[in-house]
Amino acid sequence: MSLNRRDFLKVGAASGGGLLLSVALSGCESAPEDDKSWAGDDFIPAAWIRISSDNAITFYIDRSEMGQGVSTSLPMLLAEELDVVLETVNVEFAPAHPRFDSPRLFMMMTGGSTSIAESFLPMRRAGATARLLLINAAAQRWGLDSSACTTNKGRVMHPDGQQSFHYGELASLASTLSVDENKVKLKLPSEYHYIGKPIPRLDNEIKVNGRAGFGIDQDLPGLLVGVVIRSPWFGGFVSSYDAENAKVMGGVQGVVPISSGIAVVADSYWQAREATKSVIIEWDKASFSGANEGDLRAEMQALAGEKGSKLLDIGDFEGSFSSADKTLAASYRVPYLAHATMEPMNCTARVQKDHCDIWVPTQAQSSAQALAAGICGFKLEQVAVHTTFLGGGFGRRAKQDFVVEAVETSKALGKPVKIIWSREDDMQHDYYRPPAVSVLKAGLDSNGFPQAWFHKMVNTSVVADSLEGGLLAGMFPGWVPYSLKDLGGDLGAKLVRNTNEPISTEGGVDIPYSIPHQRVERVKFNFPVPLGFWRSVGHSHTAFMIESFIDELAHLAEQDPFQYRLRLLKNKPRHSAVLERAAALAGWGAQVPAGRARGVAQHSSFGSYVAQVAEVSVDKSGGLRVHKVACAIDCGQVVNPDIVVAQMESAIIFGLTAALKGEITIENGGVKQSNFHDYPLLRIDEVPEIEVSIIDSTEMPSGAGEPGTPPIAPAVANAFFALSGKRVRELPLSSEVLGS
Amino acid sequence: MVTFTLNGEQVALQIDPETPLLWALREQLKSTGTKFGCGKGLCGACTVHINGSAMRSCITPVSSINGMAVTTIEGLSESNSNPLQQAWIAENVPQCGYCQSGQIMSAAALLMKNPNPDDEEINRAMSGNLCRCGTYPRIRRAIHRAAKNAASLESAQNVRADSHGKMTP
Numbered sequence: 001m002s003l004n005r006r007d008f009l010k011v012g013a014a015s016g017g018g019l020l021l022s023v024a025l026s027g028c029e030s031a032p033e034d035d036k037s038w039a040g041d042d043f044i045p046a047a048w049i050r051i052s053s054d055n056a057i058t059f060y061i062d063r064s065e066m067g068q069g070v071s072t073s074l075p076m077l078l079a080e081e082l083d084v085v086l087e088t089v090n091v092e093f094a095p096a097h098p099r100f101d102s103p104r105l106f107m108m109m110t111g112g113s114t115s116i117a118e119s120f121l122p123m124r125r126a127g128a129t130a131r132l133l134l135i136n137a138a139a140q141r142w143g144l145d146s147s148a149c150t151t152n153k154g155r156v157m158h159p160d161g162q163q164s165f166h167y168g169e170l171a172s173l174a175s176t177l178s179v180d181e182n183k184v185k186l187k188l189p190s191e192y193h194y195i196g197k198p199i200p201r202l203d204n205e206i207k208v209n210g211r212a213g214f215g216i217d218q219d220l221p222g223l224l225v226g227v228v229i230r231s232p233w234f235g236g237f238v239s240s241y242d243a244e245n246a247k248v249m250g251g252v253q254g255v256v257p258i259s260s261g262i263a264v265v266a267d268s269y270w271q272a273r274e275a276t277k278s279v280i281i282e283w284d285k286a287s288f289s290g291a292n293e294g295d296l297r298a299e300m301q302a303l304a305g306e307k308g309s310k311l312l313d314i315g316d317f318e319g320s321f322s323s324a325d326k327t328l329a330a331s332y333r334v335p336y337l338a339h340a341t342m343e344p345m346n347c348t349a350r351v352q353k354d355h356c357d358i359w360v361p362t363q364a365q366s367s368a369q370a371l372a373a374g375i376c377g378f379k380l381e382q383v384a385v386h387t388t389f390l391g392g393g394f395g396r397r398a399k400q401d402f403v404v405e406a407v408e409t410s411k412a413l414g415k416p417v418k419i420i421w422s423r424e425d426d427m428q429h430d431y432y433r434p435p436a437v438s439v440l441k442a443g444l445d446s447n448g449f450p451q452a453w454f455h456k457m458v459n460t461s462v463v464a465d466s467l468e469g470g471l472l473a474g475m476f477p478g479w480v481p482y483s484l485k486d487l488g489g490d491l492g493a494k495l496v497r498n499t500n501e502p503i504s505t506e507g508g509v510d511i512p513y514s515i516p517h518q519r520v521e522r523v524k525f526n527f528p529v530p531l532g533f534w535r536s537v538g539h540s541h542t543a544f545m546i547e548s549f550i551d552e553l554a555h556l557a558e559q560d561p562f563q564y565r566l567r568l569l570k571n572k573p574r575h576s577a578v579l580e581r582a583a584a585l586a587g588w589g590a591q592v593p594a595g596r597a598r599g600v601a602q603h604s605s606f607g608s609y610v611a612q613v614a615e616v617s618v619d620k621s622g623g624l625r626v627h628k629v630a631c632a633i634d635c636g637q638v639v640n641p642d643i644v645v646a647q648m649e650s651a652i653i654f655g656l657t658a659a660l661k662g663e664i665t666i667e668n669g670g671v672k673q674s675n676f677h678d679y680p681l682l683r684i685d686e687v688p689e690i691e692v693s694i695i696d697s698t699e700m701p702s703g704a705g706e707p708g709t710p711p712i713a714p715a716v717a718n719a720f721f722a723l724s725g726k727r728v729r730e731l732p733l734s735s736e737v738l739g740s
Numbered sequence: 741m742v743t744f745t746l747n748g749e750q751v752a753l754q755i756d757p758e759t760p761l762l763w764a765l766r767e768q769l770k771s772t773g774t775k776f777g778c779g780k781g782l783c784g785a786c787t788v789h790i791n792g793s794a795m796r797s798c799i800t801p802v803s804s805i806n807g808m809a810v811t812t813i814e815g816l817s818e819s820n821s822n823p824l825q826q827a828w829i830a831e832n833v834p835q836c837g838y839c840q841s842g843q844i845m846s847a848a849a850l851l852m853k854n855p856n857p858d859d860e861e862i863n864r865a866m867s868g869n870l871c872r873c874g875t876y877p878r879i880r881r882a883i884h885r886a887a888k889n890a891a892s893l894e895s896a897q898n899v900r901a902d903s904h905g906k907m908t909p
Binding site: 069212269340392394649677683687 | 844862
């Protein structure tokens with residue numbers, strides 16, 4: 001990667017003296033005057049290193065902390081090269097600004113397991129450049145050549161070993177200097193002090209005493225609290241409403257119609273919530289209002305019989321299939337899923353005459369800013385996005401419906417308003433992981449290995465739905481009028497619906513197994529249920545289907561499922577390595593305790609490779625019990641191994657919750673489930689022992705937040721087959737499904 | 741008027757008596773460490789101690805705790821000195837962190853009654869607390885770690901004395 005200085009960094013003086021260093025991750029340098037309008041007099045830098053004269057060092061990180069550890073691992077990258085003690089650095093969340101758009105996502109957004117992969121080099125180069133500037137400043141002060149000076153934990157050291165300056169003393173001078181880009185050298189792996197070490201999370205302290213600030217905790221002088229009554233079916237609008245009784249209830253400050261329904265605003269949440277019971281609303285009968293789960297399933301099943309559009313056609317599938325020694329065909333399905341973050345959706349907005357502030361737990365600052373600007377009729381720079389800690393994200397907070405609600409309500413009342421969703425609101429107005437059906441066929445040769453592979457995916461477009469939801473608005477420059485952005489989103493959605501956007505089929509097209517004749521097709525459907533990105537997105541269903549079917553083929557061929565996969569992956573060293581590591585960790589092939597069996601699966605996603613072995617039994621009530629999971633991951637160079645282990649544990653439990661329990665169903669055009677009693681999550685007494693092993697690697701870092709989720713459902717379903725001889729081809733693996 | 745003690749301090753609230761304690765804590769008393777998760781006592785994010793027992797504040801009307809002693813995460817210790825907080829940090833438990841106040845308060849109530857719980861006892865005490873990030877394996881390790889720490893006994897007793905000792909009639 002070659003970066004010239006203008007593309008890469010910008011050095012400037014901080015107000016009050018000091019060094020500011022920006023990291024333009026996308027390589028798009030914005031004009032300095034733009035910075036002034038964005039920052040005002042108080043400089044609030046984003047993804048910058050700020051070193052003040054008083055030696056305060058602040059890192060402004062451009063990614064949202066939703067549990068995945070970026071507020072520890074990104075500062076580790078900066079501290080590594082800047083040579084400062086990590087624990088002495090202040091970490092703050094950056095405001096929305098185009099400078100910090102993700103180069104892969106084209107906007108300021110946290111998602112797609114991209115944070116470390118995208119930041120690994122730029123963040124380090126920023127740290128290394130700042131360090132060199134500080135060395136140059138010290139050398140100038142001492143009248144020495146800079147090559148004679150070194151640094152040690154936030155100080156530049158004189159060659160005499162006695163004199164030194166702390167960075168703050170050099171910040172003002174350093175901000176006036178320039179640096180020869182060719183002299184910026186990154187550390188060699190053998191020199192790493194932080195990278196690769198299990199550094200404790202920097203947010204631990206405030207997350208064990210209740211002091212971490214989540215969106216729902218935001219307070220402001222005169223802040224009101226709003227709750228929104230939304231349509232009982234998707235696509236419904238308010239025909240008429242009567243809020244006269246609600247308006248006179250204790251604490252109620254206003255009842256206003258907004259685009260998603262009726263907002264009831266009071267001095268406190270409880271007052272607002274109580275008052276909603278007195279609002280009478282007539283909803284229009286949208287066409288979807290009568291739809292039920294059975295209708296949707298029947299339609300998907302019918303579509304599974306149609307010929308799909310071609311995604312992949314190599315070799316001669318028909319010829320190979322018809323001459324195969326043995327053949328197998330099977331059909332799989334997965335349901336809608338909700339995200340169910342522990343912190344319900346919320347947003348605080350303060351719309352004033354010429355400025356709007358929003359405090360929000362969001363994964364998509366650009367979208368939040370653009371949507372708020374559109375509602376207010378403001379330019380982007382008139383909207384300040386203050387990102388809080390996120391009480392879980394998992395893709396849900398990539399959508400900004402809660403921002404729209406808060407901004408519309410605050411604008412209507414002219415007062416600061418915090419919109420808080422109930423758990424029922426959250427469960428019934430999510431952007432769901434879509435259902436999917438797959439039809440798979442394979443033909444085996446006389447040795448039992450597949451020569452012919454057919455996969456027809458019946459699914460829908462998450463991306464198209466997101467474009468209609470205003471996601472794209474965050475990708476346009478600030479000068480594009482909001483109406484055009486909106487139109488662009490709708491046009492984009494139409495275009496995407498007519499193409500085979502890869503996100504809904506990811507993991508299903510480019511399978512790693514060596515099979516000479518393959519055809520992959522897709523049939524699309526489009527129900528008016530809102531769809532979103534759900535931890536591992538398309539991989540969350542394609543892995544279940546492919547890894548279950550490969551397992552079926554291994555059993556048909558009467559071969560060991562682990563050895564069978566290994567043989568089909570013989571030219572895939574990274575896939576093979578995780579598979580072998582997970583098998584070794586689990587003791588694959590060794591005796592299993594009585595009444596238990598093991599299953600294996602591997603899947604690659606977000607640039608990383610994961611294999612898992614699950615050990616299961618069936619309890620007296622017929623429920624599946626997962627006792628142990630062995631997991632191996634190769635995500636390239638690891639920045640913080642304990643955070644990677646934690647992400648594997650997290651992703652496995654997230655995927656296991658879906659595999660064993662997760663199901664959202666449609667009833668009368670809306671979602672039937674409403675809270676944790678009917679959308680249960682895995683509890684502490686249900687989690688397996690999890691053992692994680694990380695492959696040593698010096699490859700570029702790849703994702704860790706999502707890749708642990710896809711393999712667990714097939715590993716468990718495959719283990720259940722090994723135990724019972726019964727193949728389950730739908731999720732969740734509930735006791736009803738297992739016993740049927 | 742509803743009166744109770746919050747982390748040892750006497751408080752008096754003019755409030756709709758049906759208001760759940762959770763919202764009185766979060767909005768009237770600006771004590772936001774206790775979290776809203778489900779509103780139905782199904783997830784444990786709102787767990788506090790009432791007279792020393794772990795309770796779900798989202799389904800506890802303030803009128804029902806008149807005169808009682810409430811301890812929240814903010815009252816568990818000064819500067820994270822409680823052995824559970826220390827163990828949580830040592831095991832790197834938190835991810836998003838949202839449920840952890842409730843988890844720690846449930847664990848603290850467990851250790852007060854049972855200073856050295858086994859896995860089964862941890863399951864029983866902690867299965868009402870959901871964590872969507874899946875920090876459960878570390879929560880279990882952290883509870884064991886805190887229990888092993890001899891100081892945990894002393895400190896748990898201090899919390900108990902606190903809850904009961906400052907109770908008002």
